Amino acid sequence: MQLTKKIKAFTLSEMLVVLLLTSIVGGIAFSVLNLVQKQLFLIQGNYKHKTVVRQLEQSLTIDFNTHQNIKYDLLASKLTCYSEIDSINYIFAPNYIVKGRDTFRVSIQKKQLFFTGGLIEEGRIDAIKIDSIIEQPNRKLFIFKYNDASTYMN
Numbered sequence: 447m448q449l450t451k452k453i454k455a456f457t458l459s460e461m462l463v464v465l466l467l468t469s470i471v472g473g474i475a476f477s478v479l480n481l482v483q484k485q486l487f488l489i490q491g492n493y494k495h496k497t498v499v500r501q502l503e504q505s506l507t508i509d510f511n512t513h514q515n516i517k518y519d520l521l522a523s524k525l526t527c528y529s530e531i532d533s534i535n536y537i538f539a540p541n542y543i544v545k546g547r548d549t550f551r552v553s554i555q556k557k558q559l560f561f562t563g564g565l566i567e568e569g570r571i572d573a574i575k576i577d578s579i580i581e582q583p584n585r586k587l588f589i590f591k592y593n594d595a596s597t598y599m600n
Contacts, residue, residue, distance in 0.1 A: 495551075495552075498552060499550075499587070502587070503589065505550075506574070506589040509536075510527065510589050513534070514529055514594075515529075516528070517568075518574075519568060520567055521568075523538040525571075525574070554576055557575065558575040559575075560573035560574070572593050574587075575587070
């Protein structure tokens with residue numbers, strides 16, 4: 447009878463090589479996952495901010511075209527849209543714009559006001575240009591309304 451029977455198995459060095467390769471692949475996978483996760487968070491933040499800017503643009507466009515009189519008060523940094531039915535105020539703060547109960551978290555570096563094509567500081571306006579939104583340097587808004595005869599009569 448034979449006492450030593452050879453068992454087919456991996457050697458210790460082969461097992462160490464497999465563990466080493468597995469840990470390297472796992473480390474690379476986690477680092478790639480971390481990079482993808484960071485990119486997704488950046489995309490999500492960018493999308494959220496673009497949505498806020500679009501909402502502001504849509505809100506201003508609707509209010510400009512549904513109200514007859516639009517005035518800007520330089521001292522209070524307040525834009526007021528008047529009509530026979532109601533009035534709506536936009537308050538411009540350094541890091542946000544407030545409209546009623548809505549807050550648009552947008553940092554505006556520069557805004558220009560226009561009335562009948564001329565640049566003005568305050569008073570009645572028919573267009574506003576928001577040049578440089580800090581979070582999106584290339585994003586510019588230009589909101590205007592079509593004037594009717596009552597604009598020039600008042």
